[in-house]
Amino acid sequence: MERSADLDRLYALFDRLEARVGGAKRLADCTGYADWPKRGVYFFFAPGETRAESGQRRLTRVGTHAVSAGSSTALWDRLKQHYGTGARSDDHPHGGNHRGSVYRRRVGEAFVERYGLHDRYPDWGTPSVPDGRDRAAVRDEEYPLERRVSAFLRDQPFLWVALDDEPGPDSDRAFVERNAIALASNFDRRPADARRSDWLGGYARSAKIRAGGLWNVAHVAESYDPAFLDVLERAVERTDPV
Template sequence: MFSRLGEEMLSSAASTAADPLEQLYQTLADLREQTHGPYYLDDVDGTLDWPDRGVYFFFSPNSELRTMSPADWRLSRIGTVGVSEGSSNTLWNRLRQHRGNVRGKYADGGNHRGSIFRLHVGRALIEKHGWHDQYPHWGEQNPDAETTAVREQEHDLEQQVSTYIRDLPFLWVDVPGEPGPDVDRVVIEQNLIALVSHYRRTAGPSDLDWLGYHSEKSEVYQSGLWNVRHVSDLFDPTAIDLLDDHVSSTAPLDHQTDLR
């Protein structure tokens, strides 16, 4: 028969072992090893053997995935692809949209109208530096904002967005399945956003210099994520087990150009 102290210690140990955030970051540590990560958008391209679809995890600039304990990592964006019936978008194509252009007239820039991630980062830069007059059309989706003049005007900011995003460590997991709203990718993305989000908590992330705190979107600066949807949702813990199942079946890419 256990003493009250023994029961409390066992209860505390079980609670610690079952902490969903710890479980998630340990699973992500396993994913790092499984895929030979972390990855950086500056170092990869479409010639690698990317899976057709999956879920990606970007971390904050202060997260050093090679040297820091997983408990000290901090996710800053979770996303996926192929969640609508008939979608033909691929994992690499989505990552490429976030990365921006490598060459051409708008080299090292990009198109924030095709990447909500880029839109949020650019808007935070505008708010941080007071650049409202320089970029009055940022985020506008109407045809007038698609003109060559507007794109040239925004190119400098698009380049700064690219610089920021390309330097973020990220991981990815292969989650196959035909496009649709009920696939595992949706379950993983939505529930892990809800788990990691600080939107319902009294304290935010510890990296107080995070760019997202300058965002005009309350969902971004309160959640600590470059996400808006699902930041206030409830979390289903079975999503971590689902992620773990896909981690174990994910194969690394054939090579990386820079292991940093």
């Protein structure tokens, strides 16, 4: 019952956040010219999926950035990695680099598993292009799947909350990210807000994604500290539209 109540509070905060920022956005409609907060936490939701009890959009991934001491990565920098390349890019327009975005990598892996594309994309998910293979040739080979991943990610509604504290593993951003994942995850516990049977993540290579119901691997098996909801609530009240 405690987890159920905390999940309800988390989703209520999403509703308040959405009202403050004037609605969820899609990466397809975003650019770096908007007045994004320097630092924050973002929450992606699955199009067409809702919570059974309330009809609220179903959380599908939580993320942040600059959690290593001294990091200067900004919120839009991380979102842009998920977005990929633009229409005017001279190098693989509407593609991306899944080796620079774990979210892109996991989604691409699920496409490979779902549609049996192993022979077509043998190096997808490797940390770097394997020795002996031409980097440009591998990028050309993987380009159709990068485009597919871009289309998938750019269609997902997302919200963001401004949390501008110093980078580090003990930052409020890391605290909110870690505990939001732990609360929403169904890994090794009674499912809450179960995913649809056709959810792409059900084909993920990671059992933590398949069972957890989120495109997250870290923190899905951890217990959560409900105090993160107070930190998130204060951040929601300080977040402005972009």
